[in-house]
Amino acid sequence: MVTATNKESRTTMGSIDAALKPRLRLRTRSEYAGWTLSILLGIGILTSVLTNPNFKWGVVAQYFTHESILRGLMLTIFLTVASMTLGTLLGLGLAIMRSSHVKPIAIAASIYITLFRGTPVLVQLIFWFNISALYPDLSIGIPFTDIGTKIDMNALMAPITAALVGLTLNEAAYMAEIIRGGFSSVSKGQIEAADSLGMSAGTRMRKVIIPQAMPSIIPATGNQVIGMFKGTSLVSVLGVAELLQSAQLIYARTYETIPLLLVASLWYLVMTLLLSYPQSKLEQKYSRTASRLPRKAKKVVLTEPEEGNLR
Amino acid sequence: MSTDGTILAQRIRKSFGPKTVLKDIDLEIASGEICCIIGPSGSGKSTVLRCINGLETVDSGVLKVNGEDFGYYETDTAYHALPPKKLAEQRTRVGMVFQSFNLFPNMTANENVMSGPVLVKGQDKKQAIKRAHELLASVGLAGFGDYYPAQLSGGQQQRVAIARSLAMDPEIMLFDEPTSALDPEKVGEVLAVMKDLAKKGMTMVVVTHEMGFAREVADSLIFMDDGYVIERGDAREVLSNPKEARTQAFLEQVL
Numbered sequence: 001m002v003t004a005t006n007k008e009s010r011t012t013m014g015s016i017d018a019a020l021k022p023r024l025r026l027r028t029r030s031e032y033a034g035w036t037l038s039i040l041l042g043i044g045i046l047t048s049v050l051t052n053p054n055f056k057w058g059v060v061a062q063y064f065t066h067e068s069i070l071r072g073l074m075l076t077i078f079l080t081v082a083s084m085t086l087g088t089l090l091g092l093g094l095a096i097m098r099s100s101h102v103k104p105i106a107i108a109a110s111i112y113i114t115l116f117r118g119t120p121v122l123v124q125l126i127f128w129f130n131i132s133a134l135y136p137d138l139s140i141g142i143p144f145t146d147i148g149t150k151i152d153m154n155a156l157m158a159p160i161t162a163a164l165v166g167l168t169l170n171e172a173a174y175m176a177e178i179i180r181g182g183f184s185s186v187s188k189g190q191i192e193a194a195d196s197l198g199m200s201a202g203t204r205m206r207k208v209i210i211p212q213a214m215p216s217i218i219p220a221t222g223n224q225v226i227g228m229f230k231g232t233s234l235v236s237v238l239g240v241a242e243l244l245q246s247a248q249l250i251y252a253r254t255y256e257t258i259p260l261l262l263v264a265s266l267w268y269l270v271m272t273l274l275l276s277y278p279q280s281k282l283e284q285k286y287s288r289t290a291s292r293l294p295r296k297a298k299k300v301v302l303t304e305p306e307e308g309n310l311r
Numbered sequence: 312m313s314t315d316g317t318i319l320a321q322r323i324r325k326s327f328g329p330k331t332v333l334k335d336i337d338l339e340i341a342s343g344e345i346c347c348i349i350g351p352s353g354s355g356k357s358t359v360l361r362c363i364n365g366l367e368t369v370d371s372g373v374l375k376v377n378g379e380d381f382g383y384y385e386t387d388t389a390y391h392a393l394p395p396k397k398l399a400e401q402r403t404r405v406g407m408v409f410q411s412f413n414l415f416p417n418m419t420a421n422e423n424v425m426s427g428p429v430l431v432k433g434q435d436k437k438q439a440i441k442r443a444h445e446l447l448a449s450v451g452l453a454g455f456g457d458y459y460p461a462q463l464s465g466g467q468q469q470r471v472a473i474a475r476s477l478a479m480d481p482e483i484m485l486f487d488e489p490t491s492a493l494d495p496e497k498v499g500e501v502l503a504v505m506k507d508l509a510k511k512g513m514t515m516v517v518v519t520h521e522m523g524f525a526r527e528v529a530d531s532l533i534f535m536d537d538g539y540v541i542e543r544g545d546a547r548e549v550l551s552n553p554k555e556a557r558t559q560a561f562l563e564q565v566l
Contacts, residue, residue, distance in 0.1 A: 193413035193472075196364050197427040197479060198403035201395065207430055211417040 059259040063250065064266065072246025073267055075160075079232045079242060083167035084225055090168065091175025096205070098180055109176065116173035122234050125166035129238050131157055163235035163242075171228060178220040182213030214286040222279030226272050233268075243267055315378050316342035316482035316514035318363060323372035325358060332358050333369070334538040340531070342482075343512045347525040347546060350535035351561065356518045359535070360485045363516065364407045365398055377404055377482055403431060406476030410488040412468045414460040420447060420471045421456035427479040439478075446474040450504045466497030470504055477508075484508065486517040522566055526550050534558045 049055060063069055097109035116124070132153035141148010157165075186209050194204040236245035247260040254260075320338035324331065332355045340346050348356040361367040362374060365382050374381045382398050383390035393401070414423050424443040428434040447456055450470040460468050469489055476484060486505065490498040502524050509515060509528045519525060525532055529546035534555070542549055542558045550566075553559045 187413075189409060189411050189413040190415065192366050193407075193409065193415070195366060195399075196402060196405070196407035197475070198399040198401075198431045199426075200399060200431075203430050207426070208415055208417075212415075 054258065055262070056256060056259040059256050060262050060266070063247075063260060063263045066250070066263075068241075068246045068250065069243070069263060069267070072241055072243040073271075075241060076229070076232050076243040077271070079160075079163060079167060079235065079240075080225065080229045083164055083171055083232075084228050086164075086168040087171025087228075088175050088179075088221070090172035091177075092179055094172060094176035095179035095183060098176060099183060113173045113176055116170050117177075121166065121170045121231065122237065124170055125163060125235055125238060128166045128169075129157060129159065129162040131162075159235070159238040159240045163232075163238055163240050167228065167232065167235070171224065174224060175221070178224065179213070179217055181220075182217035183209055185216045186212045211286075215283070218282050218286055219279070222276070222282070225279070226275055229271055229275065230268055233264075317375070317378060318483065318514070318516065319373070319375040320359075320363075321373040323359075323362065323369045323374060325355075325362065325367065325369050332538050333362070336372070336538075336540055338533070338540075340514060340516060342514055344531060345509050345515045345529045346517070346531045346533065347529040348516065348518045348533045348535060349520070349522070349525065349561075349565075350541075353537075354535040355538045356533075356535045357487050360407070360487050360516060360518055363483070364405050364485055365402050366407075368392075376401065399431070403427070403479050404481050404483065406479060406481035406484045408469070408472050408476055408484065408486045408489050410491050412460070412465070412472045412492070414468055414472055414475070416460050419457050419459055420452065420463065420474075423460070423471055424456075424474045424478050427475060431479070442478060443474070446477055447471070449477075449507075450474045451500065464497060465493045466500045469493065469497075469501045473501075473504055473508075481513075483514040483516070486515065486519070488518050488520065490519070490521060520565065522550065522562075534561065536561070 050057075094109045094112060097105050098113070100106045100109075135153055138151045138153050138156060139148055140151065190208055190212065191204065194208045199208070232242055233244040235242060236248060239245065241249065244264050247264040251257045251260040318338055318340040320336055323333050323336040323338075325333035336355075336359060338359070348359065350356045358367060362369050363376055363381070368382060379401065380390065381401060382393055384393060385391075392398075414420075415426060418426060421440060421443045424446055425436070425439040428439045428442065429436055444453070444456060447453055450473055452467060452470055452474070455463065455467065455471075460471070463471065469492075473484075473489075489505070490501050493501060498521070502521060505515070505517070505524070506528055517524070517529070525546055532544065532546040532549045533540055534542040534549065534553075534557075536557055542553060542555045549558065550562065553562055
């Protein structure tokens with residue numbers, strides 16, 4: 001019977017055994033149209049980019065590793081690292097304040113976050129740069145005494161300082177929300193378990209809450225770093241010679257605007273791609289506790305398991 | 312230090328918003344006593360435990376744990392809340408085992424058991440890990456020290472949680488429905504560990520639906536309903552011969 005049907009299918013529908021025939025996907029007309037359009041568009045853009053002499057790829061290559069561009073890149077990296085680090089620390093403080101049981105503290109943190117998230121970072125940067133118009137002198141000392149010194153705010157708020165202050169304060173507001181979101185992802189039971197063991201609030205935070213909040217904080221922070229890296233281009237308005245400003249300074253002299261913008265863009269792109277690697281590594285590290293893989297043996301002497309092994 | 316393992320409650324009241332969950336609760340648990348609290352859901356039995364551990368504060372009434380006013384100190388006119396450090400110290404003497412285990416998922420079984428002694432009492436790590444091995448062995452989990460909670464079954468996790476509480480050498484152990492989140496097959500292994508503990512003379516308060524455990528192990532039994540203690544007495548006596556109609560009705564349903 002079986003051989004009969006096999007034979008039958010073989011004779012009626014080609015030479016391959018019907019059971020072994022590959023199953024093919026349906027290809028619609030719109031799929032072919034999509035392929036054609038995308039390829040045509042790609043070829044069009046590529047030819048235009050490669051043949052249009054105004055791109056001046058030679059100039060791009062010439063300036064790509066130009067000294068002032070590299071110096072600008074270094075400054076951009078410095079601004080990113082510094083303001084991200086300071087912003088994260090300040091954001092952690094704000095997040096802890098915001099989850100405080102003492103109402104005024106929580107409200108103060110929440111007002112800070114509202115103000116700094118609700119205004120454009122460009123405006124904030126210009127504001128800090130011009131803060132001396134508001135407070136000409138900064139006095140450091142003990143209130144209501146003569147002890148202390150006055151510092152000229154204008155001298156203190158050099159462009160780089162203003163950039164650092166502006167970026168840090170703004171970043172802190174965003175990081176505070178990210179960290180607070182991470183905190184609230186830790187279940188109440190964990191906090192109760194820590195409390196019932198008699199842990200202090202500090203220990204509970206460091207050993208229980210923060211390690212568990214990390215998996216949800218890390219990816220968002222990675223996005224912030226990448227955003228911050230590109231966001232530093234805003235400080236060019238203060239005349240800080242970071243990557244974009246360095247490029248601008250050159251094309252103001254040579255009028256090769258597009259090639260130099262390309263140089264800056266390519267560097268931003270390269271750095272962004274480089275940054276996404278450590279981000280994925282960190283994500284893996286902190287999601288490890290959720291995995292079922294046994295951790296590398298620590299220096300602990302194991303005795304024989306008494307009951308059924310897990311693996 | 313008056314380490315006596317007693318619990319005394321007089322006319323404890325506790326409300327969550329408009330809902331009063333504990334209405335004039337009286338408790339008297341002697342050192343080394345095994346007390347089971349039974350009752351329907353929402354009767355306030357878990358809240359009693361959480362008050363004894365300080366996870367909830369009582370609104371009014373007297374609550375003495377280990378012979379000391381818990382979480383508060385008494386003056387002529389009022390009870391004043393203790394500073395967090397003092398409260399934490401009192402809590403270290405009361406172990407709590409949760410329905411949902413609440414092991415720290417970022418720590419291995421060893422680290423979980425060591426967390427109390429090392430992070431709270433500042434004990435030496437070498438000593439603590441030795442103790443952790445002993446404790447894990449005593450709950451039948453020797454060799455599981457390097458596993459993370461996610462790699463352990465529910466029953467194993469709950470036994471690690473018991474070991475973690477025991478590591479603090481508490482005078483009192485509280486169990487909040489310790490077997491309710493386990494599949495029936497694993498209930499036995501956790502109950503066995505608890506029976507073991509009971510023999511060692513530690514004060515235990517167990518909120519449970521395991522009537523078999525209550526009958527076999529408990530000294531006293533408290534039946535709660537709607538925020539009241541309906542009936543209390545010798546465990547076997549109450550289970551086999553309940554006096555109150557409400558207790559009879561409940562036991563008929565669960566036995």
